[in-house]
Amino acid sequence: MSNLETLYRQVLSGLGEDPQREGLLDTPKRAAKAMQFLTSGYTTDINEVVNGAVFTSDNDEMVVVQGIEFYSLCEHHVLPFIGRCHIGYLPNGQVLGLSKFARIVDMFARRLQIQENMTKQIAEAVQEVTGCRGVGVIMEAQHMCMMMRGVQKQNSMMRTSVMLGDFRSNPATRDEFMRLIGM
Numbered sequence: 001m002s003n004l005e006t007l008y009r010q011v012l013s014g015l016g017e018d019p020q021r022e023g024l025l026d027t028p029k030r031a032a033k034a035m036q037f038l039t040s041g042y043t044t045d046i047n048e049v050v051n052g053a054v055f056t057s058d059n060d061e062m063v064v065v066q067g068i069e070f071y072s073l074c075e076h077h078v079l080p081f082i083g084r085c086h087i088g089y090l091p092n093g094q095v096l097g098l099s100k101f102a103r104i105v106d107m108f109a110r111r112l113q114i115q116e117n118m119t120k121q122i123a124e125a126v127q128e129v130t131g132c133r134g135v136g137v138i139m140e141a142q143h144m145c146m147m148m149r150g151v152q153k154q155n156s157m158m159r160t161s162v163m164l165g166d167f168r169s170n171p172a173t174r175d176e177f178m179r180l181i182g183m
């Protein structure tokens with residue numbers, strides 16, 4: 001039995017449950033496996049994620065990948081927050097394989113996070129692997145810790161943004177990004 005499995009058995013007991021009852025016998029194992037998947041971003045290597053899929057291109061116009069869904073866990077309550085991520089960047093001689101944007105998002109979402117930090121980490125990763133002239137990341141999410149418990153607000157949405165390089169220094173670039181993602 002893994003350490004995490006043992007701890008989940010203790011959590012079940014702590015909740016007043018009987019870890020020996022039939023329906024819960026395999027629950028510590030399942031929960032440990034699920035949580036290991038949901039935090040697998042800690043052991044994900046950015047070079048493996050990108051897998052060399054950075055291609056030479058003389059297209060230096062803005063590229064936008066919109067609506068990448070993500071599932072993360074808030075670091076305060078270990079409850080899910082779920083939403084979408086929009087990424088734009090200005091290539092500087094190299095473009096990144098399309099699917100790699102989603103892989104980068106997952107790499108940072110599959111950790112204990114706060115939305116602000118995750119947004120910044122994604123922007124910095126795109127900047128680093130592409131050497132681009134600028135990058136913008138916008139994330140919008142609903143936090144279960146605000147819906148299922150606590151203030152129990154069902155309709156609020158948190159939107160965070162990070163703009164680097166030209167996206168930060170040039171309002172026209174930022175405006176073009178916003179227009180392209182329909183904001």
Ligand SMILES: Nc1nc2c(ncn2[C@@H]2O[C@H](COP(=O)(O)OP(=O)(O)OP(=O)(O)O)[C@@H](O)[C@H]2O)c(=O)[nH]1
Pocket residue numbers: 074075076113114115116143145146150151
């Ligand atoms: N800024 C930010 N806050 C978050 C995020 N996820 C959760 N939180 C907030 O973290 C805060 C933790 O506040 P505490 O007062 O320490 O915890 P709490 O008593 O459980 O707070 P309530 O949720 O207000 O009941 C709450 O306001 C949460 O809404 C996030 O991604 N970003």
Ligand SMILES: [Zn+2]
Pocket residue numbers: 074075076077078079143145146
């Ligand atoms: Zn929370």
